[in-house]
Amino acid sequence: MSPALELVGGAVVGSAAGTAAVRWPDGALCHPRRSTCAGCGRTVRARDLVPVVAWLRLRGRCRDCAAPIDARLPAIEISSALLAVLLIGVHGGTRGVALSAGAIALLVAATVDLRHRVVPDRLTLPLAAGALAAFPVVVGNASRPQVLAWALGAPLALQALVLVARAVGSPRPIGGGDIKLLVGVLLLAGAVDGGPPAVLLGATVIGGVVASLGLVSGRLGRTSRLPFAPAIAAAYLLVVLVPGAAEALLAPFGGVR
Ligand SMILES: [Zn+2]
Known part of the structure; x- marks a missing residue:
């Protein structure tokens, strides 16, 4: 696996994980569906779903209503991408992917626990x-x-x-x-x-x-x-x-x- 692929793979998985973490108890962890803005409820456009890049381009605000987008989202995306590259580097392909999945799940668990004092089943x-x-x-x-x-x-x-x-x-x-x-x-x-x-x-x-x-x-x-x-x-x-x-x-x- 190339590091670029690992980085992108980590960011994409991290993006889904971050969305679930930020929205819990609503949203993807319970009801998978297209992302919507927490401010105006409009469906997020496909081009605004690109991990990290979209957040930077929009300067952390919704394109429609300018409501701030949770900064934990790009933070989880970046961490997931880096963790995938590092863990696959240390442990090799297959084992590294499994350990990265665990790491990303733990980022979600930690985020939800800090905010809601619960770790969901x-x-x-x-x-x-x-x-x-x-x-x-x-x-x-x-x-x-x-x-x-x-x-x-x-x-x-x-x-x-x-x-x-x-x-x-x-x-x-x-x-x-x-x-x-x-x-x-x-x-x-x-x-x-x-x-x-x-x-x-x-x-x-x-x-x-x-x-x-x-x-x-x-x-x-x-x-x-x-x-x-x-x-x-x-x-x-x-x-x-x-x-x-x-x-x-x-x-x-x-x-x-
Ligand atoms: Zn909005």
Whole structure:
């Protein structure tokens, strides 16, 4: 695959993903249809759907009513294009495409979680199914049993923790959407040796730091739910993009085994 093709492919998929993310709970994630302007409701012209280029040409405004177009849309398009090129560069064609699809799904999950404090089933369930289908090309023979154990065991353990917390009346430690999200993410992270535990550890550390900062700055209450999907997304990208990251994360725990 040529980098130009990867860039364009990433941007096109990112454009659909970005539209779904920005519009949730309306729009493509629930009701696929042609894009319309959020301001005037008119159908967006085909030439104004070209990722990034259209946003720049229109200076971020609707051609008909000049309502601002969400800047997260071109941001997700550019990130998706770059992630596709980088991940295919690090992991090669087939595996890189599967990991890019996971990365783009995580961009959507993080965007929706930050805004609505929810990670929709419409995203996590197809991601888990897709990751399972891609499992034979993504994860090498030797590490398959281990990766499956992490990808199914960790979400089950977290779900058990949620039930215990509910039984004793403590706040929910993690959202149900985050737990479902982890199934697909951990399966894909199996592309890297030690990937699944490294992603869990990385997400916990990143989520912990963000929660502490939120508590100290007073932006988060002691019982407010933290959007955890962005931490999962950051940890996944770190582990699958940066060679040696999983090893470095796991080093204090005896390294990758
Ligand atoms: Zn408009």
